[in-house]
Amino acid sequence: MNLMTNIFSRLLKRNHKVNFIDSIEEYDFIKLLEYDKNTKLIADSAMENFIIPFPNFAKTDFNNGHNWNVTNKRYGKSYQLYIHSLRFVGSLLLEYDKTKDIKYLEKSENYIESWIDFMESKQKNEMLWYDHPVANRVQNIIYFLYLSKNTLNIDERKYYKLLKKHGEFLMDDKNYKYNNHSLMMDRSLMILGNILENRELFSTGFRRAKETLWYSFSSQGSHLENSPDYHRMVVKMYQEMERYLNKHDQTFGDVINKKLSVAGEFLPVISRPNKRLPALGDSGNSALGRKKVFKNFSDDELGLTVIQSENFYASFTAGYSTITHKHRDDLSMTLYYKGDDILVDSGKFSYGGDIRRRYIMSPQAHSTLFFDKEDYKLDNDNRFSTKVQTTKYFDNKKYTFVEGKNHSFESSKLSRRLIALKNYPVVILLDSAQSEVESNIYQNFNLSPQSEIVNYEANTAKIKTKSGNIVTFTQLQDIKEKIDVLPSQTEPVQSIVTSGYGKAVETKQLRFSAAVNSNSDYVFKTIISMDDSLSIQVTDINEFALQISVNGEEIFINI
Known part of the structure; x- marks a missing residue:
């Protein structure tokens, strides 16, 4: 045991309240779960010794003994993470809180006591003492203790020792990584500090939560973990902690609360016109749940640009400030027009070693x-x-322009310029590449599963969207290799996108290829037209400007 751990142990011991369980009130903790359509299902399943670690995850059978090491290949590490968070116990507690049926509370105690026995057996388990499950397990145990006072005969000293052990882990800086898991740790430290009347625990959680905010958000209020879903989760966590602090006559302060207010404006802007979040990074196609805001957005700290109107949406990814939940999706785009997804990102799959997870994070799974x-x-x-x-x-009255670079290769460089016209559903891509070794470069387009490829030649391809609209991809220079159409397959994994956690659906990809060397400039000059009736012609292009004619209107573009 190191010096800091000894200090934390002494502090906790010194502050041990003989009746600390009796003093826990509802405002002293934060319920991790809300009662919903899954609560009773998960609780009743647990009553029969079938554990559902997370909604829609496969069950695991505890009837022949509580197997805390159980794994599931489909869900990877997440399966163990949620089991050791005791998330399913949280559902049992919610069901007891609603029904007051003592069987749910007694079953919760049975599982917690079983987990304690497993922990004390000192078996090896990666998720036993890991940031996320430790932080959330604390909350579920405290919720159990609150509901159990004056109801069950609880060994207070045993649970005090258990909470102390969790506090020592949460306080240890080597377990802290300044990400959303760390924020869970801060939340639990503040709650532990108040319940155990230990100022050191509370102050550490409070301080680190404020530090993590400035590390985790851009100057524009974008959460930097490369995922709209995690932006929503982290902002919600801060808001919950602020409400918790207010109940204890404390606050994060005006500056941080103003920052959180700015962060609250992010999702309505970057959501698609159909009020679904884009499946960027480890995000799913979740609902916005709020009023959509139609305006362009660009944040180079986050590495995301969104160009949009009520019928049109394009996202462009280039850059990142942390690798958390980051895919190798730089210079990728998504595209939406008149209710139809045209180009989509691969989205969240799982967090394990599944080969589909590795594929979905790769450049090959993105446009x-x-x-x-x-x-x-x-x-x-x-x-x-x-x-x-x-x-x-x-951005001007005629078009929006965004440019990104990827210079993180050993001997190569990539850049992309994306131009979206304002008065016509047209996107222009100017792709540059240089390499010290002769190689091929691929321009990949990840199509929506609802799209159909209706025609393709060497330099042109047409797809039909779900609603029947024709989208044309045209190369403005000869591409020597014929365009490839990549169907979905499993060996090796190819052309899939996620449809839910651990779920994938088939799609198709268009892929243009070209040779590249140290002298290459624009390897691809591509027009994507979402209106088959448009007459489009590039009349001039050089290193400074592009001139294009659309239905006879000349548009001059500085590049």
């Missing part, structure tokens, strides 16, 4: 550029090195 002989690695230092970055953004 981006990649080499056949060289790949790039994600680097936490990109926040400072900016090897991958959104380098330019501007």
Whole structure:
């Protein structure tokens, strides 16, 4: 046991209240779950010794003994994470809180006592003492203790020792990583500190929560973990903690609350016109649940640009400030027009070693550029090195322009310029590449599963969207290799997108290819037209400008 752990132990022991359980009130903790359609199902299943770690996860059978090491290949590490969070116990407690049927509370005690026995057996388990499950397990145990006072005969000293052990883990800086899991740790430390009347625990959680906010959000209020779903979760956590602090006559303060207010404006802007969040990074196709805001957005700290109107939406990814929940999706785009997804991202699958997870995180699963002989690695230092970055953004009455670079390869460089016209459903891509070794570069388009490829040639492809609209992809220069149409397959994994946690659906990809060397400039000049009736012609292009004619209207674009 190190010096800091000894100090924490002494502090906790010194502050031990003989009747600390009796003093726990409802305002002293935060319920991790809300009662919903899954609560009774999970609780009743647990009553029969079938554990559902998370809604819609497969059950595991505890009838022949409580197997706290049980795994499930489909859900990867998440299966163990939620089991050791005692999330299912939280559902039992909610059901007891609603019905006052003592069997749910007694079953909760049975599972918690079983977990304690497993913990004390000192078996090896990665999720036994890991940030997320430790932080959330504390909350579920405290909720149990609150409901049990004056009802069950609880060994107070045993549970005091248990909470103390969790506090020591949460206080240890080596377990802290300044991400959303760490914020869970801070929340639990503040709650533990108040319940155990230990100022050191509370102050550490309070201080680190404030520090993590400034590390985790951009100057524009974007959460930097590369995922709209996690933005929503983290903002909600801060708001819950602020309400908790207010009940104890404390606050994060005006500056942080104003920052959270700005962060609250993010999701209505970056959501698609159909009020669904884009499946960027480890996000799903979840509902916004609020009024949609139609305006453009670009944040180079986050590495995301959104160009939109009521009928049109394009996202462009270039850059990142942390690798948490980050895919290798730089220079990728999504595209939506008149109610139809055209190009989609792969989205969240799971957090285990499943080969589909590895594919979904790769450039090949996104509408981006990649080499056949060289790949790039994600680097936490990109926040400072900016090897991958959104380098330019501007907007005028005729068009919106965004440019990004990916210079994180060993011997190659990539850049993409995306231009969206204002008065016509047209997107122009100007893709550049240089490499010190001769190789092929691929321009990949990840199609919506609802789309159908109706025609393709060497330099042109047409797809039909779900509603029957025709979208045309045209290369403005000869591509020597014939366009590839990549169907979905499992060996190797190819052309899939996620439809839910641990679920994937088939789709198709369009892929153009070209040779690249150190002298290459624009390897692809591509027009994507979402209106088959438009007459489009590029009349001039050089390193500074592009001139395009659409239905006879000449549009001059600075590039």
